[in-house]
Amino acid sequence: QSALTQPPSASGSPGQSVTISCTGTSSDVGGYNYVSWYQQHPGIAPKLIIYEVSKRPSGVPDRFSGSKSGNTASLTVSGLQAEDEADYYCSSYAGSNSWVFGGGTKLTVL
Amino acid sequence: QVQLQESGPGLVKPSETLSLSCAVSGYSISSGYYWGWIRQPPGKGLEWIGSIYQSGNTYYNPSLKSRVTISADTSKNQFSLKVSSVTAADTAVYYCARHPRSGSLDYWGQGTLVTVSS
Numbered sequence: 673q674s675a676l677t678q679p680p681s682a683s684g685s686p687g688q689s690v691t692i693s694c695t696g697t698s699s700d701v702g703g704y705n706y707v708s709w710y711q712q713h714p715g716i717a718p719k720l721i722i723y724e725v726s727k728r729p730s731g732v733p734d735r736f737s738g739s740k741s742g743n744t745a746s747l748t749v750s751g752l753q754a755e756d757e758a759d760y761y762c763s764s765y766a767g768s769n770s771w772v773f774g775g776g777t778k779l780t781v782l
Numbered sequence: 783q784v785q786l787q788e789s790g791p792g793l794v795k796p797s798e799t800l801s802l803s804c805a806v807s808g809y810s811i812s813s814g815y816y817w818g819w820i821r822q823p824p825g826k827g828l829e830w831i832g833s834i835y836q837s838g839n840t841y842y843n844p845s846l847k848s849r850v851t852i853s854a855d856t857s858k859n860q861f862s863l864k865v866s867s868v869t870a871a872d873t874a875v876y877y878c879a880r881h882p883r884s885g886s887l888d889y890w891g892q893g894t895l896v897t898v899s900s
Contacts, residue, residue, distance in 0.1 A: 673844055675827070706884040710828075717877055717893050718828065723886035761828050763885055769833070769841040771818075771885040776827040 676701065676762055676774035683780040684752045692777045694745040694762030700772055702743035706765035709738055709747045713758045722747060749779070757781040784808040786878050786891035794898050800865040804878030804891055805858070812836060812856045816881050819852060819863045821874040822893075833881070834861055868898045
């Protein structure tokens with residue numbers, strides 16, 4: 673069970689769009705539509721922003737969207753705002769009642 | 783509203799056992815969902831430690847399985863984590879959270895920092 677692969681950093685200017693990738697294998701990301709994304713600001717517990725690849729929990733702005741192609745999932749943040757600057761983590765079900773996280777991506781709003 | 787609250791010692795000596803509890807309010811832990819533990823070393827990413835389902839079946843990260851035990855006390859509506867033979871590498875913020883089989887952690891505790899040091 674290896675961690676999912678995310679780029680360490682991403683950046684964009686206010687109003688722009690940025691996409692963060694999350695690459696796994698056919699045993700996790702590619703095998704199930706059970707990818708989640710979390711936003712974490714410093715010193716605070718992570719917040720669920722996307723579940724089951726592309727669904728948004730109540731209260732999460734539609735600027736956040738998720739998708740998946742093969743073994744790679746993606747999170748897109750549109751219309752970047754200053755408050756979107758945070759760390760983002762993906763996770764996936766990996767079968768046999770196990771779950772795995774990505775290493776995290778630090779998003780900077782320029 | 784579902785709320786989770788971690789509690790336990792903030793300092794544990796090397797080779798000893800780390801013990802934490804997670805008190806749940808607003809939802810019965812025996813009514814469904816998985817109840818999990820996640821940790822985050824300072825400045826690093828998240829790691830799934832393990833989960834308990836329906837207060838009975840337990841599932842662990844293979845890399846930690848030999849040292850981890852998760853249990854539940856339905857009378858107190860709480861679940862617990864034990865990590866044995868700790869080293870400095872176990873220093874982390876430990877979170878408890880709720881999730882369905884898909885793994886989407888929808889409710890989290892605020893986290894508690896556990897430092898392993900003599």
